[in-house]
Amino acid sequence: MTASEMPASQDRKRGSGVRMVYELLRDQILDLELPPGSIVDEIQLAERFGMSRTPIREALVRLAAEGLIDTLPNRSTMVSQIDFANLHTFFDALTLMYRVTTRLAAEYHTPEDLDRIRRYQRAYEERCAVNDEIGMIATNRQFHHAIAEAGRNRYYLSLFSRLLDEGRRLLRLYYYSSFEGDMPAQWLREHEQMVAAIAARDIAAADQVARAHADQIIRQIQKAITRDRRQDIAI
Amino acid sequence: MTASEMPASQDRKRGSGVRMVYELLRDQILDLELPPGSIVDEIQLAERFGMSRTPIREALVRLAAEGLIDTLPNRSTMVSQIDFANLHTFFDALTLMYRVTTRLAAEYHTPEDLDRIRRYQRAYEERCAVNDEIGMIATNRQFHHAIAEAGRNRYYLSLFSRLLDEGRRLLRLYYYSSFEGDMPAQWLREHEQMVAAIAARDIAAADQVARAHADQIIRQIQKAITRDRRQDIAI
DNA sequence: CGCGGAATTTATGTCGACAAATAAAATACA
């Protein structure tokens, strides 16, 4: 709606438009700038980016393939809804992927992997220190993504990425309802344990920590949801 | 290359062309009619299907999103290679998904799910009886897919589908090198055990059977590969 | 005869326009 983007007009490399639109829309969706259910209009996007509908369309097809938007035939395409009814399947898969990727990272990581993981952990620590919520969510994602990459299994990596993305929307939705306790600090502690287990190549410990971390996250989110629901009813 | 398709020219519903092209190319890729590395030419496809390049392109974008084709910028797009170097990651993920989906099916299946599963099992049995290899591969896939659907977790379902597809290419590649023993009969027995465990809602048994089934499949494929490799060296 | 650069070729990326399908608006009718 807001014409917030520079047309960035002429100086586009020949294949870059699609990726740019794709990444920007993706971020906007995951940060809830485009809330679930919003209508995505090809023509508006075309004008906004100063390009034809064709590359826009291509980006939309990719987003649809990942389930981030739903497109009804011959009619509008909209940002996909969050499926609260089946959240437990999300939590189930998320837990499993946390465990599997952390285990594999403990098994297969290289020194460079470990460096990268630690860098993202420090970045997360910084974001926590200045209470930058968007940054916290982003660096948290990067941290776990780096662990998954160290596990060197592209199948797990792609499913996990998708789950982390959906999780990003959930976090964004409930973050402001202020999780209980000092959550960022607890996450930081758990992240440290995770890195330690990976560095020690202790697979059992890695599994243990990953599972505890997942359980904790899920409990927090569920608590936030039920609290939120109760407020809905009160209104 | 072969102009094997009817242009099916005029009478296409407005949004159907894309799905048709997508599904046909997908099948051709998975059945190795389009072997890994083949060049996919938009213009040829457009002529062959009697439509413009635009819908062809859309189908190709979807296929690329699933990793079935690779597209180098400004240059040709080709059917993606089978990554033999990292086959173990494929086997790892496949085993895990066999186990998880079978467990969940045991937990959440409905009577209708069980009917469907049993129908596909019988279909597989029939294909085995007449030694129809393509049919065996297809019905085998449908059988496991039905189990995953009964598990009601779309994240697992989508990863599992992707793995089954890649497996379809592998099977197609090695099937004719005649697996050891009476493999179809063994698969049939294991499928029966799987259905029994699911029907009994015995999660532990389901897990056990799924794991054994996966191990057995993987062993067969690995054996076929090493045999094949040895032949290569001999030549 | 071999090599480096310019022209040609070929397939892709992008565009603007038209056609079809659906939703919304307007009109007719009871």
Added chain:
DNA sequence: TGTATTTTATTTGTCGACATAAATTCCGCG
């Protein structure tokens, strides 16, 4: 006034054509 039907409007799906980038060929020169 309410409902059914036609008309309009908007947005998507498709098309043919042009622009551009890489690969190939061709050509001159050493």
